[in-house]
Amino acid sequence: AQTVTQSQPEMSVxxxxxxxxxxxxxxxxxNYYLFWYKQPPxxxxxxxxxxxxxxxxxxxxxxxxxxxxxxxxxxxxxxxxSQLGDTAMYFCAFLTPLxxxxxxxxxxxxxxxxx
Amino acid sequence: xxxxxxSPTHLIKTRGQQVTLRCSPKSGHDTVSWYQQALGQGPQFIxxxxxxxxxxxxxxxxxxxxxQFPNYSSELNVNALLLGDSALYxxxxxxxxxxTEAFFGQGTRLTVV
Numbered sequence: 001a002q003t004v005t006q007s008q009p010e011m012s013v014x015x016x017x018x019x020x021x022x023x024x025x026x027x028x029x030x031n032y033y034l035f036w037y038k039q040p041p042x043x044x045x046x047x048x049x050x051x052x053x054x055x056x057x058x059x060x061x062x063x064x065x066x067x068x069x070x071x072x073x074x075x076x077x078x079x080x081x082s083q084l085g086d087t088a089m090y091f092c093a094f095l096t097p098l099x100x101x102x103x104x105x106x107x108x109x110x111x112x113x114x115x
Numbered sequence: 116x117x118x119x120x121x122s123p124t125h126l127i128k129t130r131g132q133q134v135t136l137r138c139s140p141k142s143g144h145d146t147v148s149w150y151q152q153a154l155g156q157g158p159q160f161i162x163x164x165x166x167x168x169x170x171x172x173x174x175x176x177x178x179x180x181x182x183q184f185p186n187y188s189s190e191l192n193v194n195a196l197l198l199g200d201s202a203l204y205x206x207x208x209x210x211x212x213x214x215t216e217a218f219f220g221q222g223t224r225l226t227v228v
Contacts, residue, residue: 004157033215035215042221043203043205043221043222043224044219044220044221044222045158045205045207045219046219047217050215091157091158093157095215097215101163101209101212101215102148102160102163102171102173103148103150103158103160103207103217104160105150105157105158105159106157107155107156107157108155108156108157
């Protein structure tokens with residue numbers, strides 16, 4: 001079974017600064033996907049960024065980038081130039097494209113951007 | 116495109132009662148997955164529906180059941196409600212074989228008293 005661990009329950013950072021959220025996972029699969037989802041107070045899960053395990057290049061989406069270390073089973077999210085709208089819960093998630101493709105989530109990190 | 120819509124947004128039920136939650140998938144999607152998110156936790160997979168059949172199930176008791184209709188919309192039913200069933204229930208839709216592109220609804224907040 002796959003497990004996802006987020007060891008930082010809460011983090012805060014000043015607006016415009018850079019913050020890194022940590023995630024580790026455990027799997028015996030070689031082909032899988034990793035995700036960071038954002039859940040603002042509106043409750044809707046919003047996909048921030050996705051990484052395919054077979055791609056060595058780290059994914060980037062504007063101010064969001066990941067540091068994917070496959071051997072270490074580590075998948076951190078870096079938010080640059082943080083904005084007040086980045087305040088939310090952030091969840092790391094894992095999916096294997098084999099079978100029925102369910103998402104396995106971590107317990108989340110509550111990120112607060114301070115004005 | 117209305118995206119994934121869930122109803123109701125909130126509801127309160129009494130222990131022992133039954134509840135039905137509804138989900139309409141994003142246009143063009145044919146697969147619906149349900150997740151339970153307890154307070155302060157990450158979502159936990161309940162089950163997935165495709166072609167009107169339950170295709171995979173997480174570690175949830177038989178009190179949790181579902182249905183998918185020909186128009187791909189889905190219902191989640193929970194019988195004999197327990198206080199521990201209080202949670203946010205999220206629906207995610209996708210196109211079968213493309214679950215790396217799942218879209219979530221805003222969830223239904225269920226409170227059992």
